[in-house]
Amino acid sequence: MKRVWARWVVLAAIILGLFLFTGFFGIGLGIKPIMPHVYLPGEKLSETPLFGIAGLYPTNTLVGLLLADIVVILIAIGVSRGVKSGKTVLTGISGAVEALLEMLHGITEGTAGKWTKQIFPWFATITLLVLAANWSGLIPGNETVGLIHHYDHGYDLKQVGPITTIWDEGTDDGEHHGEYAIVPFLRPVSTDLNFTFALAIVAVVMIQVFGFRSQGLGYLTKFWNTKTLFSKPIFGVIDFGVGILELVSEISKVLSFAFRLFGNMFAGAVLLFVIGSLVPVFAQSMFYLLEFFIGLIQAIVFGMLTMVFMSQATQGHGEHHEEAH
Amino acid sequence: MEALGVNLPFLLVQIVNLIIVYTVITKWIVGPIMGLLEKRRETISKGLEDARVAAEARANAEKEAAKIIADAQAEASKVVREATERAESAGKDVRAAAEAEAAKAREAAMAEAELERNRILGDLRGQVAALAIAAANKLVGEALDEKKQRALIDEFFSGVKSGKVVVVGESLSGDAAEVTSALPLTSEEQDVVKKNISAKEYAFKVDPSIMGGLVIKVGDKVLDASVAGKLEGLRSTLK
Amino acid sequence: MEAEAAKLIGAGLAMIGAIGAGAGIGVVTSGAVQAMSRNPEMTGTIQTNMILGIAFAEAVAIYCLVVSLLILFVF
Structure with missing residues (x-):
């Protein structure tokens, strides 16, 4: 019975995903998934240096480090x-x-x-x-x-309920018109x-x-x-x-x-x-x-x-x- | 390197963090787990040792039990044997006693039966004599002298005539004399026999099959003066 | 040619090196599996060494990947 239950959850998730991301049969939402900006170094969450040390900014990889440390300590x-x-x-x-x-x-x-x-x-x-x-x-x-910040080759902003998100309007020429991107936490x-x-x-x-x-x-x-x-x-x-x-x-x-x-x-x-x-x-x-x-x-x-x-x-x-x- | 995001403050932060994590892991994860493994290993070896000791103890106990059982069996068989012996001897005693008792009873019964038979035959004697006389009278046609006849009959049956055993020519003597008559002898006749035959012991027997007369057995000598013997002799001569 | 296009082509070309790494990993694994099937008692040691060998072979592919990423996102 447990297996059957898991199967239904997977099926429901697939159907929900299809509904959200495709325009299938005209009833889907047709959300276009946005590929995050690939950025090699850790991205800064704030421009103020940590502990006043020059060059040491609070980056999202430091958050990841803290998370890993907490897991290890737990x-x-x-x-x-x-x-x-x-x-x-x-x-x-x-x-x-x-x-x-x-x-x-x-x-x-x-x-x-x-x-x-x-x-x-x-x-x-x-x-x-x-x-x-x-x-x-x-x-x-x-x-x-994450945080929304200004980025020249970004996307538009859109308010979905209480959440502010970047949104690809999907113009045909493949050009991005917005000016925003996300810095993940x-x-x-x-x-x-x-x-x-x-x-x-x-x-x-x-x-x-x-x-x-x-x-x-x-x-x-x-x-x-x-x-x-x-x-x-x-x-x-x-x-x-x-x-x-x-x-x-x-x-x-x-x-x-x-x-x-x-x-x-x-x-x-x-x-x-x-x-x-x-x-x-x-x-x-x-x-x-x-x-x-x-x-x-x-x-x-x-x-x-x-x-x-x-x-x-x-x-x-x-x-x-x-x-x- | 700058383009890759590598810079000294971050590197130092990471190294310091790594040293802290190393300390934490060494002290609170590796240490306890190694202790745990050591403890577990000890527990296992102790368990194995315990199991070995237990197995040994069990083997000893089994040996002991086997010994006890063997002892008990030996004891039991001894007891059984003794009981059997005792029962057998008791049985033998009982049987012997019973047999003796039975023999005694049989003897007594036989003696009584003998006595009874003799008495009956004694009673019969008179009647037989009377019947014989009556038959003879009829045959002869004349009445014989009653007294004479009776003496004749008595002589026929007892083989004793006027104070003398008729058959005895010479005097017989021996240790034990056995006198067999067809009908029981009267005490007078017995006295006569005793007078004629000198012996230490006398036994008087009654056997109707000899018909009449006496069979006298003294020592190893047998004097057959019975009617049956005479008839037998007659038969053998006629053959 | 535009610089952007050249970068993309260069990144793709850099990943050609991954061919060698793939072949190398294949050779290592094949040898290890043969050894394990011939001598199952040594599975633990062979597995350790196999993972080490795969890690070394894979390092080459990773260098290619890093170069490719550098070309794409850094320069």
Whole structure:
């Protein structure tokens, strides 16, 4: 019976969507969905800087960050309360988080070995925070509910009941005549490069920290390998070059981390509203499912890559190279 | 970078935020959950240990129970055996007693029957004699002397004639004498027999099938002076 | 040619690089699935490595996408 009920809801939603967005049989409203303006940086909600710091404006990605933080803190409260109550099995969302972390812990144990205890908190932090950030992009209303501001290539304004909205009058020449656009209140923070760069920088810095903690200053020979430079003329030079390349690869790791997450999530968001503006009914639901999945995968991939690089740093590539020669 | 929206204040805010989140997650999510996992692992291993101990205890208990059952069975079979033995001996006793009793009763009954028969035969003797005399009278046609006849008949039946056992030529002697007559002997006749046959013990028997006369058995000697014996001898000679 | 049209063409051309990433992901997944079917006990390790490999291959497509987005919306 439950399934039947869900089926009717889906059917009703499709019919409502058809009624709103198409002019079918002359009774539909024929609302034209508007594709939001694609804007790469976080959009400013106010022109006054936060805390008087120049350049730090309240942007909608900061709102997204706050939302993700709140979610993480709520999970933390739920988990610690659940554990304090003496339960051996957590229930609800904390139970799901526990299951996820247990799985991640298993992966970490298999890769990091004795450094699991130090590395795992980073894996868990990055995964949970990125997961919360990614999934905040699936909340209905983000990218569409926001402040109306002046924009040269925008749309007209229209009052629908108590709501003021931008409205495409649908002129045939495809030109927009209005002068308004929306700055949404909420945008997932993972579509902001600042967030992904911050994560990437912290991750790569912590990888180096783990390298130094496990091997001391010997870790530096990974980048400045002069040990064999004179004893083995040709291979020594190659080793030195490899060391320099390792240094470059550490920097490229930052870019790779940052742009992977940003690209995936930003492309996902763009995909969602492009599909939404092309086919307003039903099609977007499928892409919502895809985005749900991609959000989880990207969160785990970011955390797992960090974890793998950290455990590689602790295992000492330099020593490995020496053994090989 | 500016066009991508990356600028230092935002970056710093994000890094600070990340460090805060790291602290929160490490302290309030990872810590408790790792504790939980550890606790659960301990619980599981403890449960396994408990189960092992319980299994051992159960095995011991089963062994104990088997032993107890075996003991009980041995005890029970012993008791049963003893009871059977006792019952058997008691039964034997009872049977023996019953048999003895029965034998006694039978003997008594037989003795009584013997006595009774003898008495009846004794009663008959007179009548038989009278009948024989009457029959003889008819045959002979003349009345014999009553007294003589009676003596004759008595002699016929008892084999004793005027204070002497007719059949006994020489004196018989032995340990035990058994005298069988067709009809019971009177006490006088018995005295006569006793006088003629010297023996320590005398037994007088009555067997109508010998018809008349006496069969005297002294030691291993048998003197057949009965009518039946005579007839048998006659029959064998005539053959 | 108008600058706007050139930008659109350039953005489209930039995404050609995604071909390689797609092929790469296909190769990684095919190898991983074969390995998993041959050796099911190693599924966990293989899956981890497969996701890592896919992430690296996908990074290329993401770079293309970023370049494309930069061309479209930034420059």
